[in-house]
Structures are given as C-alpha cells and as structure tokens.
Amino acid sequence: MKVPFLDLKASFEPLREEMFKELNGIFDRTDFVLGQPVKKLEEAAREYCGVKYALGLANGTDALVIALRSLRIGKGDEVITSPFTFFATAESINEVGARPVFCDISPDTYNLDPRKVVDFLENYCDQSDKGIINRATGGLVKAVLPVHLYGLMAEMTEFRRIQEKYGLELIEDAAQAFGAAMELDGRSDVKAGSCGDVGCFSFYPSKNLGGAGDGGMIVTNRDDIHELAKVIHVHGSRQRYHHSEFGYNSRLDSFQAAILLVKLASLDKWIDMRIKNAESYNSIFANKLKSAGIPFAMSADLPPNGKRDENAVILPSCPAGFKHTYNTYEIRTPKRDSCVEFLASRGVGNMIYYPVPLHLQDVFEYLKYSDGDLPVTEAISTDILALPQYPELGSDAIEYVVESIVEFLKKK
Ligand SMILES: Cc1ncc(COP(=O)(O)O)c(C=O)c1O
Known part of the structure; x- marks a missing residue:
C-alpha cells in the first residue's frame, strides 16, 4: 500500500x-x-x-x-x-x-x-x-x-x-x-x-x-x-x-x-474530517502500542519541562476549550530518522516540521543563540514526525501507517 x-x-x-x-x-x-x-x-x-x-x-x-x-x-x-x-x-x-x-x-x-x-x-x-x-x-x-x-x-x-x-x-x-x-x-x-x-x-x-x-x-x-x-x-x-x-x-x-x-463552503466539513483522522490515529496507536508493550503518552500529559520516557511515543492531544484543526498530524518517536527511512520503504509519506529550530538557523547567527538555549524546542525538533493527513485520508490508510510504525518500533 x-x-x-x-x-x-x-x-x-x-x-x-x-x-x-x-x-x-x-x-x-x-x-x-x-x-x-x-x-x-x-x-x-x-x-x-x-x-x-x-x-x-x-x-x-x-x-x-x-x-x-x-x-x-x-x-x-x-x-x-x-x-x-x-x-x-x-x-x-x-x-x-x-x-x-x-x-x-x-x-x-x-x-x-x-x-x-x-x-x-x-x-x-x-x-x-x-x-x-x-x-x-x-x-x-x-x-x-x-x-x-x-x-x-x-x-x-x-x-x-x-x-x-x-x-x-x-x-x-x-x-x-x-x-x-x-x-x-x-x-x-x-x-x-x-x-x-x-x-x-x-x-x-x-x-x-x-x-x-x-x-x-x-x-x-x-x-x-x-x-x-x-x-x-x-x-x-x-x-x-x-x-x-x-x-x-x-x-x-x-x-x-x-x-x-x-x-x-467545505472548510468546516474538511476540518471535521481532519479531526476524525487524528482521533483514529490516536486510538489505533494507543491499541497497537499497548499490545506491543511500547510505552506511549499524550502530549498533554508531559511534565512542563518536556522530559519523558526516552522510549515513549508521544501522541498529540487537544487541550480542553480548544478546537484543534490538525492541519498536520504529528507524533514524537524515538529514532525518528531511521523511522523516516523505514516509512519510505513502506510507501508512507511523511515530513519533519521542523528539523532545525529558528534560533539555530545559520541566518540568525547574528542573534547569538546557541544550542541548549531553548531545550524544549531543541528536543522536539529531533523526534517530531508528521504523518499523512488530509481530509479524505481513509481509515485503511491510517491503520496501515500505524501498523508500519509499530512494526518498526517493535523491531528495535
Ligand atoms: C506558520 C507559518 N507562517 C507563515 C507561513 C508563510 O505563508 P506563505 O507560504 O503563504 O508565504 C507559513 C506557510 O507555510 C507557515 O506555516
């Protein structure tokens, strides 16, 4: 697929x-x-x-x-x-x-x-x-x-x-x-x-x-x-x-x-479809990770410094009182870079938003930030991964993407 x-x-x-x-x-x-x-x-x-x-x-x-x-x-x-x-x-x-x-x-x-x-x-x-x-x-x-x-x-x-x-x-x-x-x-x-x-x-x-x-x-x-x-x-x-x-x-x-x-005229319908996709991703991930014995957490449950179990997969959550439109759907996963390679071999599109935080971009050298200045951002930029997401993405596709990732994580 x-x-x-x-x-x-x-x-x-x-x-x-x-x-x-x-x-x-x-x-x-x-x-x-x-x-x-x-x-x-x-x-x-x-x-x-x-x-x-x-x-x-x-x-x-x-x-x-x-x-x-x-x-x-x-x-x-x-x-x-x-x-x-x-x-x-x-x-x-x-x-x-x-x-x-x-x-x-x-x-x-x-x-x-x-x-x-x-x-x-x-x-x-x-x-x-x-x-x-x-x-x-x-x-x-x-x-x-x-x-x-x-x-x-x-x-x-x-x-x-x-x-x-x-x-x-x-x-x-x-x-x-x-x-x-x-x-x-x-x-x-x-x-x-x-x-x-x-x-x-x-x-x-x-x-x-x-x-x-x-x-x-x-x-x-x-x-x-x-x-x-x-x-x-x-x-x-x-x-x-x-x-x-x-x-x-x-x-x-x-x-x-x-x-x-x-x-x-179709925007609200499409947003609802995006939200449904994200909910499906989250529940299928939760089931499959649990059966595989792989730790996971919702992003809302992380401590304020962002520190987490190094092996845990982090799934996105929507805080109470907000309507998240899931323009993109991101998880955090250890060994993100090898996961990207694996997903390519399984025909699963993915993107990294964003691999280099702005304070560490060459062009902003004049602002004199260095590595370690903004630790939450820096940590997340190393393990964030965007998975396929668009309104018409079907449940079979979501199932396949999740299966592929869990298969990769099980192998490690
Ligand atoms: C957060 C954010 N700001 C600004 C822009 C710039 O928009 P545009 O590409 O239309 O110039 C984008 C677009 O990718 C964006 O994602």
Missing part, C-alpha cells in the same frame, strides 16, 4: 466544475486584479472569523510583513515569537528591520509558551517611559507573535493578558490554522486570527483553506491596521500614483480568491 503525505486532488476534484465556472466568470468580466472574487472572499472570511476587516494578500509571508508594517514595527524594535515554526514567521520580523526574540515552546502544545514569554519580560527586560526594553540589546520590545502551529491555537487567553499587562501588540501567525477556534473570555468558538490586534493567514495549497497557488490574508478589528495595510499592499498608494508609504505589490489574485471562495 502507498499512503501519500498529502492528496490535494482529493479535495479539488469534486469542486472542479464549480471552480471552473467561477474562473470563467473572471475571464468574462476580466476583473483579474482586485476583482469581485477578492471582495467576496474578504467579506466571507471577515464573517467566518468574526472580525471587522479582512484583506486578501499575495501570500502568508506578506501577511506577516504587512501586519508588522501596519503596526509601525521596524528598526530598533523587537518581536517575541516561537522558534518552532516555519521560517517565514521570523523572516518577516527580520524583513521589516526588527529583531526576533525567541522564547521556548510548551511540550504539550508545541506552541510558544506564555510562561516563558513572561519570564523573558520580567527577568530580561526593563520598563522605561518608551516601553519595554530588552536589557541585552537595548531594543524596544513591541509585540508578541504566537504561532498556531499544526492547526492548534496558542494559549491566547494568556497572550491577551500579556498584551494588556505589558502594553504589547499581539499578532497571530494563523497560517496553519484557518478555522481553528477556542473559548476566550467566556465566548466559545472564537476563531484563530481574531484574538489579537491582527491575524495572518496563508492559503498555500496544503493549508486548511488552500488555494491553487499562493495566497494570504490579514484580519483585524482595528481601523488603523486595516487602513494602513490596504495602502501598503498596493505600493503604499492612497491615491493612484501618489505614494505616502513604501509598500509592495501584494494583491491576492482574483483566480485564487475565486477558488478559495468555492473551497470555503
């Missing part, structure tokens, strides 16, 4: 006709740039996320850059973020001239740990009349940028407290988490992207809501952010050929918007 890591065709195929009809409409109207589908998608996303504004952009990286620029974050400023994420999160901070500050992640969620952020703010920063100053660099700490990794929201209740107490901007990297939700301030189903000052999405094809190419979006309730982002995404122009800012050409393409609009 072969189980691909992703099967994008499975979700596109049933909608092909509807999508082509919408694409034909664009040819009829020739509204290729900032056309009707872009406006419609912004309206639909605004409503879905429960926010005042949504702005389509060329990709998720631009969404982060434009969010930062719209908050006037730049040279001399610092932004606290996760070291365990796709590179673009910190790349965007660097891109606007600011400095990323990495705090460690929680072993139970793999997301930026608000307790580590508080530790940094309390013990490594000073309050001044300008704001919070990083004692080591003299930089002004302006924002905190948690990432909703793998489709699970970061602990936004705690991050909102931090935002308020320390007067920081709160930016959500929700690239992997369109449709994820949580309980917040007594409200249920509060969507990813809507909890902070600004939320950033990617519509890269593998995301929960994925296009047929690149796309991105920011959502916000703040008038000032929306107004400035709107200007920056069209060359800093408020009035055609008059430029009050340096900006970008970062418009969401009409074709992508049309496809995303069609797909948005």
Whole structure:
C-alpha cells in the first residue's frame, strides 16, 4: 500500500466544475486584479472569523510583513515569537528591520509558551517611559507573535493578558490554522486570527483553506491596521500614483480568491474530517502500542519541562476549550530518522516540521543563540514526525501507517 503525505486532488476534484465556472466568470468580466472574487472572499472570511476587516494578500509571508508594517514595527524594535515554526514567521520580523526574540515552546502544545514569554519580560527586560526594553540589546520590545502551529491555537487567553499587562501588540501567525477556534473570555468558538490586534493567514495549497497557488490574508478589528495595510499592499498608494508609504505589490489574485471562495463552503466539513483522522490515529496507536508493550503518552500529559520516557511515543492531544484543526498530524518517536527511512520503504509519506529550530538557523547567527538555549524546542525538533493527513485520508490508510510504525518500533 502507498499512503501519500498529502492528496490535494482529493479535495479539488469534486469542486472542479464549480471552480471552473467561477474562473470563467473572471475571464468574462476580466476583473483579474482586485476583482469581485477578492471582495467576496474578504467579506466571507471577515464573517467566518468574526472580525471587522479582512484583506486578501499575495501570500502568508506578506501577511506577516504587512501586519508588522501596519503596526509601525521596524528598526530598533523587537518581536517575541516561537522558534518552532516555519521560517517565514521570523523572516518577516527580520524583513521589516526588527529583531526576533525567541522564547521556548510548551511540550504539550508545541506552541510558544506564555510562561516563558513572561519570564523573558520580567527577568530580561526593563520598563522605561518608551516601553519595554530588552536589557541585552537595548531594543524596544513591541509585540508578541504566537504561532498556531499544526492547526492548534496558542494559549491566547494568556497572550491577551500579556498584551494588556505589558502594553504589547499581539499578532497571530494563523497560517496553519484557518478555522481553528477556542473559548476566550467566556465566548466559545472564537476563531484563530481574531484574538489579537491582527491575524495572518496563508492559503498555500496544503493549508486548511488552500488555494491553487499562493495566497494570504490579514484580519483585524482595528481601523488603523486595516487602513494602513490596504495602502501598503498596493505600493503604499492612497491615491493612484501618489505614494505616502513604501509598500509592495501584494494583491491576492482574483483566480485564487475565486477558488478559495468555492473551497470555503467545505472548510468546516474538511476540518471535521481532519479531526476524525487524528482521533483514529490516536486510538489505533494507543491499541497497537499497548499490545506491543511500547510505552506511549499524550502530549498533554508531559511534565512542563518536556522530559519523558526516552522510549515513549508521544501522541498529540487537544487541550480542553480548544478546537484543534490538525492541519498536520504529528507524533514524537524515538529514532525518528531511521523511522523516516523505514516509512519510505513502506510507501508512507511523511515530513519533519521542523528539523532545525529558528534560533539555530545559520541566518540568525547574528542573534547569538546557541544550542541548549531553548531545550524544549531543541528536543522536539529531533523526534517530531508528521504523518499523512488530509481530509479524505481513509481509515485503511491510517491503520496501515500505524501498523508500519509499530512494526518498526517493535523491531528495535
Ligand atoms: C506558520 C507559518 N507562517 C507563515 C507561513 C508563510 O505563508 P506563505 O507560504 O503563504 O508565504 C507559513 C506557510 O507555510 C507557515 O506555516
């Protein structure tokens, strides 16, 4: 049996006709740039996320850059973020001239740990009349940028407290988490992207809501952010050929918007299918590992320092009050690298998100982090493994993937 890591065709195929009809409409109207589908998608996303504004952009990286620029974050400023994420999160901070500050992640969620952020703010920063100053660099700490990794929201209740107490901007990297939700301030189903000052999405094809190419979006309730982002995404122009800012050409393409609009109608169904897959993975793993006498634990049950029985397989869990969308499904397994080889020989697709934490990337050498600085992240980057996950993945495929892994672990 072969189980691909992703099967994008499975979700596109049933909608092909509807999508082509919408694409034909664009040819009829020739509204290729900032056309009707872009406006419609912004309206639909605004409503879905429960926010005042949504702005389509060329990709998720631009969404982060434009969010930062719209908050006037730049040279001399610092932004606290996760070291365990796709590179673009910190790349965007660097891109606007600011400095990323990495705090460690929680072993139970793999997301930026608000307790580590508080530790940094309390013990490594000073309050001044300008704001919070990083004692080591003299930089002004302006924002905190948690990432909703793998489709699970970061602990936004705690991050909102931090935002308020320390007067920081709160930016959500929700690239992997369109449709994820949580309980917040007594409200249920509060969507990813809507909890902070600004939320950033990617519509890269593998995301929960994925296009047929690149796309991105920011959502916000703040008038000032929306107004400035709107200007920056069209060359800093408020009035055609008059430029009050340096900006970008970062418009969401009409074709992508049309496809995303069609797909948005199926998003909740697809998220439910992703959740079912993750639940099947977890229960089949639990049964088979138990019968094979291999230790395992749920990520939520790990001690706060992330230390665990070295032979245990860690399965992902969703904390109470959160809706995990399982954009990807990750386990932690000892001898991950030889497991990857074994899975390839069994025709099972897999990926490692992410093998090198951002604080140890060559390009961030100038930040002067070293091995051992962020131990939870470093440990997880050595044993995390993403298994096949997409809405249409069948139960036979899940069974086969789990069997293959348990067979590998038994042999050792
Ligand atoms: C966490 C995270 N942030 C940012 C991005 C950047 O999005 P894009 O690839 O659309 O530029 C991605 C996409 O892979 C991501 O996973």
